[in-house]
Amino acid sequence: MAKPRPGRRRVAVAALVGSALAILAAAAHGRPADASVSAEAADALGVITPVPSTLGADPGRSAIGRLLFTDTRLSRGGDRACITCHDIRASGASAVPRNLTADGTPVPRNTPTAFNAALSFRLGWAGDIPTLREQAELALTRPEFLGGSWPRILDTVRGDPVLAPMFQAAYGRAADREAVIDAINSFERTLLTPDSRFDRWLRGDAHAITDAERAGYDLFRGIGCASCHQGVNVGGNLFEKVGIFVTIPDKVGEVLRVPSLRNVAVTAPYFDDGGIATLPEAVRLMARAQLGRELTPAQVDGIVAFLGTLTGAYEGRPLTAPPAPGAPRP
Structure with a gap:
């Protein structure tokens, strides 16, 4: 043989x-x-x-996450949101080789689709993001993505007449860092x-x-x-x-x-x-x-x-x- x-x-x-x-x-x-x-x-x-x-995401929390996914007020410049690069109205990604950062330079890698991301064992091209939670934190705060700050993010959602009562109903408390991240993750788990x-x-x-x-x-x-x-x-x-x-x-x-x-x-x-x-x-x-x-x-x-x-x-x-x-x- x-x-x-x-x-x-x-x-x-x-x-x-x-x-x-x-x-x-x-x-x-x-x-x-x-x-x-x-x-x-x-x-x-x-x-x-x-x-x-389905992955069993809580409907109330995922509804909040859907709103946050498209909310440009969470970004440093007030001009971009998760959907800017992850276009869930189409493929969950974008048509360009590499999206631009807030200062106009290309991000290091091509934007992967947000659809079915919750089914992957790790995230990012390098697989260096262990969970959806870490991914949401990075997306919200890193300068090359949304570049937001937690004080401003929380002030925005707590002062919003639509979001504030939704957080109270879904989490039993006012919006905080963990609740914001969990809401976005809950929505991402519906992107199947x-x-x-x-x-x-x-x-x-x-x-x-x-x-x-x-x-x-x-x-x-x-x-x-x-x-x-x-x-x-x-x-x-x-x-x-x-x-x-x-x-x-x-x-x-x-x-x-x-x-x-x-x-x-x-x-x-x-x-x-x-x-x-x-x-x-x-x-x-x-x-x-x-x-x-x-x-x-x-x-x-x-x-x-x-x-x-x-x-x-x-x-x-x-x-x-x-x-x-x-x-x-x-």
Whole structure:
């Protein structure tokens, strides 16, 4: 018997680890890994699990968080809010490679989508943000994001005739730092995009995806993409050594969190520097750099077709790409 190549052994081991993590992710959301799916889809659940419809966020607290997510008064300049970069009216991200800080300089990395972020094991491209709580604190106060200060934030919400009674009703006290963060986190836990066509296929709808899309999924698994991109978020639960495929000149390799591929068809541009404009090009470069494979145009098209089935819906509306800067919103 031929001895397997080291690269193939690594892919096989990663696939086994990924399958185990996917099963754990399913269990964490209160369902067995093979519940309510067709026999054809049951094997796929070892790699990808459906997005849940809820994470049990408190409705009153998430309603406050929704208002805070769009409130520019929380920022240092009064001119930006979470939604400025995380456009939940479209893809939860933005159409530019890197958003600008308050002083007009680009932020270090491309803005990831806010949708399904609550399903990832860590946050940020580097995975250096452990929880949603830390993420909200950073977003509210760091100069490169909103740059707000807690005294001003609390004065704003406590003096607001709509927000103040909402905090009292939801928390039994006036707004404080922990309540503001919890409200934003409660809203972020509602930013889920269930009901993608692939998830419907996983749950037993044999006609939810086409034969070409199913073939693209088989290729996605067969060449090793699913070794890193698996679980409920099709990524977001592992770290990877990267650096070759990024487009910033002279950038050194580093360890980053494997990004989620949920809604990837509508979240261009791609990679942590936002340097690649199209999904086919991103697929081609990833296969070359991470798997050592040169895909044919037909193979790229097949994987892109599969990735298109991962676009879900928010509050019953399918996600769309955000408008280009300066373009009118439909």
